[in-house]
Amino acid sequence: MRASYPQIDEAQRHPDSVARIQLLKELVNACRTLRGEMNLSPAQRVPLVIEGDAVMIGALAPYISALGKLSETRALATLPEADSPVALVGDMRLMLVVEINKDEERARLAKEIARIQNEIAKAQAKLANSSFVDKAPAAVVQLEQSRLAGFAAMLVKLEAQHARLG
Numbered sequence: 001m002r003a004s005y006p007q008i009d010e011a012q013r014h015p016d017s018v019a020r021i022q023l024l025k026e027l028v029n030a031c032r033t034l035r036g037e038m039n040l041s042p043a044q045r046v047p048l049v050i051e052g053d054a055v056m057i058g059a060l061a062p063y064i065s066a067l068g069k070l071s072e073t074r075a076l077a078t079l080p081e082a083d084s085p086v087a088l089v090g091d092m093r094l095m096l097v098v099e100i101n102k103d104e105e106r107a108r109l110a111k112e113i114a115r116i117q118n119e120i121a122k123a124q125a126k127l128a129n130s131s132f133v134d135k136a137p138a139a140v141v142q143l144e145q146s147r148l149a150g151f152a153a154m155l156v157k158l159e160a161q162h163a164r165l166g
Contacts, residue, residue, distance in 0.1 A: 052092030
């Protein structure tokens with residue numbers, strides 16, 4: 001109780017720390033999104049390669065690897081040509097290095113595309129129903145419109161991945 005209040009060590013203060021933590025959060029979220037898109041188990045540790053600022057990536061690599069459940073995180077000048085999905089965070093491009101079976105991945109993507117198309121059809125039917133639009137609260141209609149926009153964006157992304165696989 002009688003100890004003095006801790007003093008700030010100005011040598012340890014980093015003015016860009018908030019921006020660095022925000023970048024770390026975005027990189028980890030992008031990594032987790034890639035894992036989800038590729039249906040990778042959280043227990044499966046795979047390498048991540050990032051095209052971008054090598055110094056920044058090197059400083060954040062241990063944290064990205066731990067939080068993203070990765071075997072390693074490496075910075076590259078340019079990403080290799082592969083059929084894996086790529087995520088963008090600012091001016092950085094991220095890709096998980098995973099060997100994929102093209103036939104299985106095509107089938108998985110086709111199934112997911114069909115599911116998303118079904119969700120889009122449901123949302124469009126709701127929004128086309130004048131009874132729903134007139135009687136539902138504005139927030140519910142807005143939510144359905146945003147769901148439709150999200151599904152449409154996801155469909156574009158999935159179709160691009162499917163087309164890349166041939």
